Amino acid sequence: MHLRKILFTLTVLFTVTARAEFKALPDKVPTPADNPMTPEKVELGKMLWFDPRLSIDGTISCNSCHNVMFHGGDGRPVGVGIHGQRGGRGSPTVWNAAFQTVQFWDGRAPSLEEQAKGPLINGVEMGMTSHDFTIERLKKIPGYVEAFKKAFPKEKRITIDTMAKALASYERTLITPNSPFDKYMKGDKKALNAQELRGMKLVDEIGCTSCHTGENFSGEGFKMGEGNYQPFPQIPGSKYDKLYDITADLGRYEVTKKAEDKNKWRVPTWRNVAITAPYFHNGKVKTLDEAVRVMAKTQLDMDLKENQVADIVAFLNSLTGEFPKQQMPQLPNTVNMSLTPEP
Amino acid sequence: MHLRKILFTLTVLFTVTARAEFKALPDKVPTPADNPMTPEKVELGKMLWFDPRLSIDGTISCNSCHNVMFHGGDGRPVGVGIHGQRGGRGSPTVWNAAFQTVQFWDGRAPSLEEQAKGPLINGVEMGMTSHDFTIERLKKIPGYVEAFKKAFPKEKRITIDTMAKALASYERTLITPNSPFDKYMKGDKKALNAQELRGMKLVDEIGCTSCHTGENFSGEGFKMGEGNYQPFPQIPGSKYDKLYDITADLGRYEVTKKAEDKNKWRVPTWRNVAITAPYFHNGKVKTLDEAVRVMAKTQLDMDLKENQVADIVAFLNSLTGEFPKQQMPQLPNTVNMSLTPEP
Numbered sequence: 141m142h143l144r145k146i147l148f149t150l151t152v153l154f155t156v157t158a159r160a161e162f163k164a165l166p167d168k169v170p171t172p173a174d175n176p177m178t179p180e181k182v183e184l185g186k187m188l189w190f191d192p193r194l195s196i197d198g199t200i201s202c203n204s205c206h207n208v209m210f211h212g213g214d215g216r217p218v219g220v221g222i223h224g225q226r227g228g229r230g231s232p233t234v235w236n237a238a239f240q241t242v243q244f245w246d247g248r249a250p251s252l253e254e255q256a257k258g259p260l261i262n263g264v265e266m267g268m269t270s271h272d273f274t275i276e277r278l279k280k281i282p283g284y285v286e287a288f289k290k291a292f293p294k295e296k297r298i299t300i301d302t303m304a305k306a307l308a309s310y311e312r313t314l315i316t317p318n319s320p321f322d323k324y325m326k327g328d329k330k331a332l333n334a335q336e337l338r339g340m341k342l343v344d345e346i347g348c349t350s351c352h353t354g355e356n357f358s359g360e361g362f363k364m365g366e367g368n369y370q371p372f373p374q375i376p377g378s379k380y381d382k383l384y385d386i387t388a389d390l391g392r393y394e395v396t397k398k399a400e401d402k403n404k405w406r407v408p409t410w411r412n413v414a415i416t417a418p419y420f421h422n423g424k425v426k427t428l429d430e431a432v433r434v435m436a437k438t439q440l441d442m443d444l445k446e447n448q449v450a451d452i453v454a455f456l457n458s459l460t461g462e463f464p465k466q467q468m469p470q471l472p473n474t475v476n477m478s479l480t481p482e483p
Numbered sequence: 484m485h486l487r488k489i490l491f492t493l494t495v496l497f498t499v500t501a502r503a504e505f506k507a508l509p510d511k512v513p514t515p516a517d518n519p520m521t522p523e524k525v526e527l528g529k530m531l532w533f534d535p536r537l538s539i540d541g542t543i544s545c546n547s548c549h550n551v552m553f554h555g556g557d558g559r560p561v562g563v564g565i566h567g568q569r570g571g572r573g574s575p576t577v578w579n580a581a582f583q584t585v586q587f588w589d590g591r592a593p594s595l596e597e598q599a600k601g602p603l604i605n606g607v608e609m610g611m612t613s614h615d616f617t618i619e620r621l622k623k624i625p626g627y628v629e630a631f632k633k634a635f636p637k638e639k640r641i642t643i644d645t646m647a648k649a650l651a652s653y654e655r656t657l658i659t660p661n662s663p664f665d666k667y668m669k670g671d672k673k674a675l676n677a678q679e680l681r682g683m684k685l686v687d688e689i690g691c692t693s694c695h696t697g698e699n700f701s702g703e704g705f706k707m708g709e710g711n712y713q714p715f716p717q718i719p720g721s722k723y724d725k726l727y728d729i730t731a732d733l734g735r736y737e738v739t740k741k742a743e744d745k746n747k748w749r750v751p752t753w754r755n756v757a758i759t760a761p762y763f764h765n766g767k768v769k770t771l772d773e774a775v776r777v778m779a780k781t782q783l784d785m786d787l788k789e790n791q792v793a794d795i796v797a798f799l800n801s802l803t804g805e806f807p808k809q810q811m812p813q814l815p816n817t818v819n820m821s822l823t824p825e826p
């Protein structure tokens with residue numbers, strides 16, 4: 141038996157003994173001390189979120205890939221940025237991202253604030269030439285100058301940091317409570333049916349919840365090494381490695397360049413997973429049942445029976461929450477002129 | 484003197500004698516007898532409007548180019564469709580489009596319903612392979628099947644026609660009343676300042692309103708030949724023809740192939756024109772003051788003084804209306820699967 145497999149089996153056994161502690165989604169999100177939420181920041185962040193002028197040619201907003209009207213992702217295998225460029229990874233849902241301890245598939249940002257700064261200046265995504273250029277453009281839009289003053293009354297200037305704080309504040313409003321699972325956890329024992337309950341028991345017994353822990357099922361409070369990073373595949377060599385091109389992207393290794401981080405990833409959330417297909421970092425798996433089969437085999441070395449797959453899929457469907465109603469922002473205009481000429 | 488110029492001078496003289504009848508924006512939009520507005524149709528149309536799954540690869544929605552949160556256009560010279568493809572013309576604002584008697588720059592659609600069917604199957608825009616394919620995709624989304632039943636209870640199937648009717652119904656909610664101009668027209672004589680009133684008088688006196696007539700300033704009720712089509716330039720030969728590449732696109736001629744339609748265009752609206760830069764069919768003019776200079780020269784053979792340009796720009800700014808608050812739709816999901824694989 142492969143040493144890694146033996147060690148992992150021991151880990152799973154230990155976890156199964158310890159049992160996962162299922163948790164309902166909290167009513168409030170964690171908020172950093174230096175960025176308390178205010179209605180003014182949230183409103184500013186919402187405008188910025190939807191503004192395509194944050195991309196060089198005015199075609200891509202945050203919402204283009206993380207569509208809050210559409211489960212928070214784009215429903216595609218990989219994101220698409222300026223000039224039709226395809227990114228390397230799928231667009232993770234922004235809904236409930238506020239509960240994650242790290243952001244991006246490879247966890248390279250420790251907060252929503254840091255995450256927000258990345259895509260702006262990524263040449264494949266929004267393609268702004270620099271953060272300074274981004275701020276210079278915002279300063280030409282009188283409505284933003286005013287909105288920043290209201291949101292950050294002590295700041296004399298618009299900066300990339302206040303911009304990121306506003307975006308993060310808006311993202312912290314994007315949570316989906318009251319899934320059937322949450323109702324069940326809060327005492328409504330009829331909220332889950334027999335199949336969903338079988339699935340809930342099964343994901344715990346076979347070890348899925350050794351990684352998918354916490355209120356967001358994305359490993360909150362679960363620390364291994366430097367963070368929540370897990371190898372995918374945990375047990376290499378299954379047919380799925382090649383079928384879905386699992387190992388081509390080295391994941392966390394691309395951030396740290398440490399050999400032990402090859403093919404490691406942040407644990408993705410299970411919340412709303414039923415509506416955020418396609419699956420995995422490269423979006424190559426199109427259906428949830430297949431994603432369950434892949435995970436069982438590559439992470440737990442298990443060939444699930446089809447009724448087990450169906451039970452787990454039923455449970456995962458019970459994690460689809462309620463999307464709060466939101467008012468559309470109206471983006472501030474530049475009067476008598478355009479800001480996004482063809483670059 | 485060029486014969487065309489003489490004829491046009493006579494037209495202007497006649498118009499100036501007749502004087503434009505300025506009209507406030509009506510509270511209600513014209514609605515075709517076979518598509519009465521209902522809340523269910525509007526709600527369905529709003530979902531469709533924002534749904535990127537109406538494009539082949541799930542990247543472009545109606546709202547990508549006609550952004551209702553952002554003055555109804557995209558703020559760019561020309562629209563951008565799937566795979567980063569640049570269209571040939573600017574994206575006209577959808578706000579108040581319901582008042583236009585024809586749609587598209589070249590007027591090739593006689594109604595919002597007909598207009599809605601075009602971009603879906605345009606290879607540069609949304610790139611769906613056919614209307615049938617579009618409907619087949621919608622039928623796979625349970626939430627749409629239900630929403631179509633509610634919106635069209637007598638229809639047994641989803642069709643391209645009911646889809647277009649729903650989109651048009653939503654677009655008919657997109658009107659911007661209560662501009663300073665509208666307030667003035669309704670009796671608030673302080674709503675326009677002295678400069679704006681000078682501009683209002685000037686656009687009438689010099690003949691701008693011989694084409695920019697009606698409540699939308701887009702030639703409603705103004706019929707010439709087969710419709711509202713006007714040559715641009717009216718008087719060829721100015722420096723602007725080459726400077727802004729005005730004549731390369733043959734406009735209405737591309738629809739009719741009649742020689743007399745070369746370089747003819749629908750009269751574009753003045754409403755919200757101050758916030759919908761850049762200007763003209765090819766988006767080559769970046770500022771409103773320059774657009775005024777170009778129009779005066781190419782259409783009326785006038786070299787305006789700078790104070791006249793400023794007065795007209797001031798008046799045009801008074802046509803920026805109020806954008807009603809809207810709730811974001813939540814797009815219906817496909818459960819456990821994705822509908823937009825990489826094509």
